[in-house]
Amino acid sequence: MTAPKDTAMDPLIRLDHVHVRHRARSGGLFRRDAVHALTDATLEVRRGEILGLVGESGCGKSTLARVVTGLQRPTEGRVRFRGEDLWGMTAADRRERFGQAVGVVFQDPSTALNPRLSVRQILRDPLDVHRRGTRAERESRVEELLDLVGLPGHTLEALPGQLSGGQRQRVAIARALALEPELIVADEPTSALDVSVRAQVLNLLVDLRARLGLGMVFISHDVQTVRYLADRIAVLYLGRVVEEGGAARVTGAPRHPYTEALLSATPSLLERPERIVLHGPVPSATNPPSGCPFRTRCWKADDACATVFPAATEGVDGHRWHCVHPQPGDGAAPEPSPAGAAAVTTTTG
Numbered sequence: 001m002t003a004p005k006d007t008a009m010d011p012l013i014r015l016d017h018v019h020v021r022h023r024a025r026s027g028g029l030f031r032r033d034a035v036h037a038l039t040d041a042t043l044e045v046r047r048g049e050i051l052g053l054v055g056e057s058g059c060g061k062s063t064l065a066r067v068v069t070g071l072q073r074p075t076e077g078r079v080r081f082r083g084e085d086l087w088g089m090t091a092a093d094r095r096e097r098f099g100q101a102v103g104v105v106f107q108d109p110s111t112a113l114n115p116r117l118s119v120r121q122i123l124r125d126p127l128d129v130h131r132r133g134t135r136a137e138r139e140s141r142v143e144e145l146l147d148l149v150g151l152p153g154h155t156l157e158a159l160p161g162q163l164s165g166g167q168r169q170r171v172a173i174a175r176a177l178a179l180e181p182e183l184i185v186a187d188e189p190t191s192a193l194d195v196s197v198r199a200q201v202l203n204l205l206v207d208l209r210a211r212l213g214l215g216m217v218f219i220s221h222d223v224q225t226v227r228y229l230a231d232r233i234a235v236l237y238l239g240r241v242v243e244e245g246g247a248a249r250v251t252g253a254p255r256h257p258y259t260e261a262l263l264s265a266t267p268s269l270l271e272r273p274e275r276i277v278l279h280g281p282v283p284s285a286t287n288p289p290s291g292c293p294f295r296t297r298c299w300k301a302d303d304a305c306a307t308v309f310p311a312a313t314e315g316v317d318g319h320r321w322h323c324v325h326p327q328p329g330d331g332a333a334p335e336p337s338p339a340g341a342a343a344v345t346t347t348t349g
């Protein structure tokens with residue numbers, strides 16, 4: 001007897017050594033430069049778990065989201081959905097089985113929702129496309145979805161333009177839930193919203209995870225938001241996962257200097273005597289630095305960092321980091337930057 005493909009032990013989604021390379025947008029006629037959007041990413045999301053992805057702009061967060069949602073085929077590596085090779089499935093299977101199991105919430109609900117459709121039509125559309133139940137059952141599911149995201153019944157007849165930003169994002173979340181997905185990928189879902197409504201939308205996501213047992217990939221450049229929401233955090237830098245682990249451990253005892261720098265930019269999180277300021281943008285993904293990609297901005301970097309990307313060091317409870325000069329990990333202040341290390345300065349505050 002062959003083993004069942006899906007067991008409760010399999011993660012919902014697992015990426016094994018995934019690379020994504022794009023052709024550079026501005027390369028000239030004869031240039032074939034590759035953009036290393038994602039390099040050797042190995043990650044998983046389990047049922048009912050929120051994985052937070054954090055990193056600066058251009059680090060590969062959206063690329064990773066596109067891989068997880070099946071919109072981007074990896075250049076190398078494997079994506080498994082409940083143990084099954086996603087890109088080994090037929091296109092029809094990928095669309096039907098996988099497509100329905102994953103819901104996506106984008107950053108800006110104003111552009112994600114069709115402005116000419118009422119909320120009722122927006123929510124009914126995926127149910128119609130996938131022929132879910134009878135017409136009456138679909139209508140009742142639409143009302144249930146509206147209720148699930150805490151919107152009043154009269155919102156059903158409104159157009160997106162007649163709603164507030166927070167209400168529109170609730171509609172987008174309801175639409176993502178329409179087909180009862182097991183996994184939600186939320187790509188910066190609150191960054192286009194007024195600060196006053198961000199917490200409400202985050203609380204809604206936390207509440208939905210608890211009520212529906214959803215797995216979630218939550219993407220943000222803001223480590224504080226990710227820390228609030230996620231069970232586990234993966235820190236991305238220039239297409240590489242540089243640190244990963246339980247949210248409390250990664251934010252309370254970070255080992256990678258980049259994680260430390262991200263955290264120190266939100267001083268309310270950690271009582272640290274020094275603040276690390278990273279200068280300059282993330283280097284080009286077309287020509288990433290050799291060895292550790294963070295070394296050009298790291299105050300600890302030396303020759304050892306320029307040769308190979310460091311193998312993972314394993315801590316407790318799945319905490320992993322890729323650094324040859326890790327932080328002490330006990331919440332102590334980071335080593336001050338040596339004189340002349342121009343990439344990073346520390347300021348008191």
Ligand SMILES: Nc1ncnc2c1ncn2[C@@H]1O[C@H](COP(=O)(O)OP(=O)(O)OP(=O)(O)O)[C@@H](O)[C@H]1O
Pocket residue numbers: 022023024025035036037055056057058059060061062063064221285
């Ligand atoms: N289709 C594409 N063609 C060429 N380069 C791309 C493409 N998509 C992304 N990139 C590049 O890949 C790298 C990672 O991009 P990605 O959008 O995944 O980063 P991100 O962390 O989501 O950034 P942001 O927070 O700004 O959205 C960047 O250098 C980006 O310019």
